[in-house]
Amino acid sequence: MQIQGIQKLQTDENRQASQEPDSPSLHIITKPVETEEISFGETAEPIREQRKSGWTVTAYYWCRVCKQKTPVTDAKSCDCGVTMCNVCWAEWDFTCPICESDMSK
Amino acid sequence: MSENKSRLQTLFEQGEFVVTGEIGPPKSANGEGIRKHAEHLKGYCDATNLTDNQTAIVRLSSIAAGMHVLKAGGEPIIQMTCRDRNRIAIQSDLLGAYSLGMKNMLCLTGDHQSFGNHPTAANVFDVDSIQLIRMVKRMKDEKVFACGEAIKKDEPRFFIGAVANPFADPFEVRVYRMEKKINAGAQFFQTQIIFDLERFERWMELVRERGLHERAYIMAGVMPVKSAKVAAYMQKNVSGMIVPDEMVTRLKNAEDQQAEAVEICVEQIKHIRKIKGVSGVHIMAVGWEEIVPSIAEKAGLLPRPQAAGIARVAG
Numbered sequence: 388m389q390i391q392g393i394q395k396l397q398t399d400e401n402r403q404a405s406q407e408p409d410s411p412s413l414h415i416i417t418k419p420v421e422t423e424e425i426s427f428g429e430t431a432e433p434i435r436e437q438r439k440s441g442w443t444v445t446a447y448y449w450c451r452v453c454k455q456k457t458p459v460t461d462a463k464s465c466d467c468g469v470t471m472c473n474v475c476w477a478e479w480d481f482t483c484p485i486c487e488s489d490m491s492k
Numbered sequence: 493m494s495e496n497k498s499r500l501q502t503l504f505e506q507g508e509f510v511v512t513g514e515i516g517p518p519k520s521a522n523g524e525g526i527r528k529h530a531e532h533l534k535g536y537c538d539a540t541n542l543t544d545n546q547t548a549i550v551r552l553s554s555i556a557a558g559m560h561v562l563k564a565g566g567e568p569i570i571q572m573t574c575r576d577r578n579r580i581a582i583q584s585d586l587l588g589a590y591s592l593g594m595k596n597m598l599c600l601t602g603d604h605q606s607f608g609n610h611p612t613a614a615n616v617f618d619v620d621s622i623q624l625i626r627m628v629k630r631m632k633d634e635k636v637f638a639c640g641e642a643i644k645k646d647e648p649r650f651f652i653g654a655v656a657n658p659f660a661d662p663f664e665v666r667v668y669r670m671e672k673k674i675n676a677g678a679q680f681f682q683t684q685i686i687f688d689l690e691r692f693e694r695w696m697e698l699v700r701e702r703g704l705h706e707r708a709y710i711m712a713g714v715m716p717v718k719s720a721k722v723a724a725y726m727q728k729n730v731s732g733m734i735v736p737d738e739m740v741t742r743l744k745n746a747e748d749q750q751a752e753a754v755e756i757c758v759e760q761i762k763h764i765r766k767i768k769g770v771s772g773v774h775i776m777a778v779g780w781e782e783i784v785p786s787i788a789e790k791a792g793l794l795p796r797p798q799a800a801g802i803a804r805v806a807g
Contacts, residue, residue, distance in 0.1 A: 424513075447611065448609065448611065449606060449607055449611060451729060452729055455707075464609050466516070466518065466519055466779075468516070468546055468547030468549055469547075470549075470607070470608075470609070476515065479721070481720050482721075483779070484721055484722055484724075484725030485725065485726070485778055485779065486718075486778050486779025486780065487718055487721060487722070487779065488779065
């Protein structure tokens with residue numbers, strides 16, 4: 388009885404294996420370049436940060452005052468090092484609060 | 493290589509009350525502005541700091557800026573951060589700077605790049621500021637590179653500086669950190685900008701308790717604050733700095749805020765000069781370098797002393 392049981396199991400396994408499709412062979416796939424589109428508000432131009440393609444761009448600054456991640460088109464950096472978003476610059480009348488340079492242009 | 497001291501080191505050793513200034517290199521390839529500022533500071537400051545991509549913003553390099561200062565007849569203090577270079581690049585730049593005639597350097601960790609104009613840039617921090625100090629000292633005293641290989645001849649013999657911030661928390665730890673830097677090889681210190689003189693005096697008490705003022709020269713950082721607006725901004729938005737309300741109010745109520753700013757700075761220098769253990773002041777006139785001669789004159793820091801054996805008047 389025990390031998391018959393083992394034989395039945397083996398037969399079932401062989402049948403199951405024969406019904407499974409062949410495992411796919413390895414092949415090279417082409418992965419598309421990941422492109423991330425970031426858009427902040429209406430005034431900001433969409434900035435594309437292309438990755439894994441050998442070049443990168445700085446898409447944003449951190450505003451020193453409101454601590455928000457801001458696209459470069461919506462932020463300014465003074466020569467003395469003060470970096471703020473345009474909203475915060477407006478609060479300082481577009482004059483650098485450290486060196487008093489004109490930041491309106 | 494024979495001992496070839498900088499003017500700055502010589503003046504400290506002579507026991508003079510030393511004055512240094514600071515120039516932030518431009519975001520361009522033009523060194524004319526640096527030479528102009530260096531000319532301005534000549535005769536009023538004993539040496540001039542050249543910042544190393546300050547606030548993590550790309551600028552003309554501190555070593556190239558140092559060359560412009562040398563050409564203008566000044567004495568540069570080259571700032572070197574750990575953010576942008578690994579130990580190979582740092583040592584290479586040290587050899588280069590010394591070969592060009594720069595003898596003072598200031599070792600800093602550097603602002604994190606995320607706050608600058610390349611926030612996605614990779615940082616390095618291969619060594620921290622204390623390890624950097626140790627590395628420069630070993631190059632000088634033991635004549636070895638960081639890897640232990642001997643420098644066969646002409647090792648760089650920098651006068652090694654470091655920074656200290658009496659206003660960061662926890663307050664007591666600041667002195668231990670300073671001591672670590674001295675143990676690593678720091679010979680002089682420049683502090684964060686001081687507005688809260690009371691806290692600075694308490695910090696100096698701790699410094700004296702540990703005898704650190706006898707092991708390194710301490711320069712107090714001061715800044716002429718152009719207006720009440722500048723003071724208010726710094727009070728609210730610049731970390732690691734304490735701007736007292738009285739100062740903001742005093743500037744606000746002044747008829748001529750710039751004249752008042754100079755007056756406050758002069759008062760601070762005169763007060764600092766009396767504190768035991770302080771060997772000089774570092775004037776950081778960000779974007780207002782032309783005011784330094786006036787401050788130096790009113791604070792009684794002129795004429796600047798001559799360094800024995802060094803003919804040139806530095807700036």
